[in-house]
Amino acid sequence: MTAIGEEAGRLLDMLDVDRAHWREGSMPAVTPLTGEKIAMVRVCGADDIEAALDASSAAFRAWREVPAPRRGELVRLFGEELRAAKECLSRLVTIEAGKIASEGRGEVQEMIDICDFAVGLSRQLYGLTIATERPGHRMMEVWHPLGVVGVISAFNFPVAVWAWNAALALVCGNSVVWKPSEKTPLTALAVQAIFARAAARFGEAPEGLCGLLVGGRETGEALVGDARVALVSATGSTRMGRAVAPRLAQRFARAILELGGNNGVIVAPSADLDLALRGVAFGAMGTAGQRCTTTRRLFVHDSIYEGFVARLKAAYDSVAVGNPLEGDVLVGPLIDRAAFEAMGAALAAARAEGGIVHGGDRVGEGASYYVRPALVEMPRQVGPVCEETFGPILYVMRYDDLDAAIRLHNGVAAGLSSAIFTTDMREAERFLAASDCGIANVNLGTSGAEIGGAFGGEKETGGGRESGSDSWKVYMRRATNTVNYSDALPLAQGVSFDI
Numbered sequence: 001m002t003a004i005g006e007e008a009g010r011l012l013d014m015l016d017v018d019r020a021h022w023r024e025g026s027m028p029a030v031t032p033l034t035g036e037k038i039a040m041v042r043v044c045g046a047d048d049i050e051a052a053l054d055a056s057s058a059a060f061r062a063w064r065e066v067p068a069p070r071r072g073e074l075v076r077l078f079g080e081e082l083r084a085a086k087e088c089l090s091r092l093v094t095i096e097a098g099k100i101a102s103e104g105r106g107e108v109q110e111m112i113d114i115c116d117f118a119v120g121l122s123r124q125l126y127g128l129t130i131a132t133e134r135p136g137h138r139m140m141e142v143w144h145p146l147g148v149v150g151v152i153s154a155f156n157f158p159v160a161v162w163a164w165n166a167a168l169a170l171v172c173g174n175s176v177v178w179k180p181s182e183k184t185p186l187t188a189l190a191v192q193a194i195f196a197r198a199a200a201r202f203g204e205a206p207e208g209l210c211g212l213l214v215g216g217r218e219t220g221e222a223l224v225g226d227a228r229v230a231l232v233s234a235t236g237s238t239r240m241g242r243a244v245a246p247r248l249a250q251r252f253a254r255a256i257l258e259l260g261g262n263n264g265v266i267v268a269p270s271a272d273l274d275l276a277l278r279g280v281a282f283g284a285m286g287t288a289g290q291r292c293t294t295t296r297r298l299f300v301h302d303s304i305y306e307g308f309v310a311r312l313k314a315a316y317d318s319v320a321v322g323n324p325l326e327g328d329v330l331v332g333p334l335i336d337r338a339a340f341e342a343m344g345a346a347l348a349a350a351r352a353e354g355g356i357v358h359g360g361d362r363v364g365e366g367a368s369y370y371v372r373p374a375l376v377e378m379p380r381q382v383g384p385v386c387e388e389t390f391g392p393i394l395y396v397m398r399y400d401d402l403d404a405a406i407r408l409h410n411g412v413a414a415g416l417s418s419a420i421f422t423t424d425m426r427e428a429e430r431f432l433a434a435s436d437c438g439i440a441n442v443n444l445g446t447s448g449a450e451i452g453g454a455f456g457g458e459k460e461t462g463g464g465r466e467s468g469s470d471s472w473k474v475y476m477r478r479a480t481n482t483v484n485y486s487d488a489l490p491l492a493q494g495v496s497f498d499i
């Protein structure tokens with residue numbers, strides 16, 4: 001085993017992950033930092049899937065009877081365990097997903113934050129009391145646990161996205177079965193071990209409350225197709241969503257779809273350009289362009305275009321790209337060769353449409369894929385600009401009329417995140433009113449949302465909402481209850497039916 005493999009092993013040992021799961025399995029776990037194999041992970045078979053779903057169904061039946069604030073106590077303990085494990089787990093996120101150290105820590109912090117949110121929520125699963133038209137009656141709505149919640153997550157947020165779903169699902173009284181990305185099984189195993197510690201301290205969590213299924217596409221399909229799974233929360237490409245959504249709809253199961261983004265930023269003439277520069281730089285280059293909220297399109301007003309784009313190019317030239325374990329870098333690797341090839345193909349397509357590419361070259365060679373982020377000046381919004389390529393490519397376009405820019409901004413299939421930089425209040429409000437995305441910001445970038453808001457997007461982003469606000473409601477079922485405490489039986493709508 002190489003040094004980095006040994007470090008991954010040490011971290012897994014420190015986090016108490018059973019070696020049987022990552023030493024003698026059949027699936028190699030690879031670090032994008034060097035392209036080396038760092039573990040051999042056990043993949044579940046059809047029997048494991050069956051057993052996990054049975055266990056999860058049984059766990060749900062028991063867990064739904066536990067009062068919600070008690071359920072919150074388990075999530076509180078999980079948050080404590082995450083705090084204790086933060087350094088180890090975030091380092092493992094860096095090794096397995098390639099994130100720079102502060103983003104690895106940020107990801108684990110996001111898990112801790114959603115635990116805190118969910119603990120509070122466990123005492124606030126409120127329903128309404130509704131005025132009834134009938135005398136001596138009371139009408140109310142009550143929220144009940146839903147069932148087994150399947151979570152399918154992507155490599156780029158290998159642990160936080162599961163946590164958004166799991167923390168809410170658990171306080172809502174559900175059990176959870178998780179299929180992580182095949183590219184990031186080790187962090188998933190680590191999280192399971194951390195959860196197991198919280199469950200042991202809690203003492204009354206049913207066996208199988210949080211299941212993990214490491215596997216490929218068939219494993220995800222099993223979750224999507226199984227009648228025991230009431231809700232599937234899936235993060236990934238729009239292509240994946242197109243396969244998943246109809247299958248869930250066919251069996252009337254619920255879906256939370258968090259699919260592609262093609263997020264745009266408008267920089268208006270009145271913008272604070274220092275702020276805009278930092279916001280765009282982090283949004284477009286952070287996480288090596290591998291967030292669903294990454295800034296991919298930039299519309300800059302004609303009057304400030306030359307100066308702003310020149311400053312942006314200088315930032316692109318100065319940003320340090322490389323192995324986050326070896327230095328103070330801001331941009332780590334692409335996840336794999338396929339990502340690198342997709343980026344190359346998009347840049348070639350952009351050139352063919354008249355784009356002028358700045359950056360985008362490969363750094364180093366071998367089995368890891370580091371690239372300098374690419375800034376592409378485009379004459380129009382065409383070809384690859386209209387699609388999500390999961391890498392650090394920022395397409396830059398000029399505009400002179402804000403309404404036309406907003407129309408272009410909205411003129412793509414995805415609808416996740418968006419932003420405007422302006423100090424003109426009317427422009428800001430016009431943008432917020434018109435952006436067709438689930439997230440719209442003023443004077444900050446498109447990525448790095450806090451857990452307190454509902455997270456998700458419209459159109460081909462899938463329409464799901466996770467995390468904060470009232471996203472919890474999709475993890476529960478609502479019953480409308482009417483109670484008659486009178487001696488009469490008045491019918492609604494004044495209907496009479498005297499027998």
Ligand code: UN1
Binds near residue numbers: 156161293446449
């Ligand atoms: C994702 O990329 O799948 O807003 C999620 C953000 C993060 C979550 C991104 N809080 O960028």
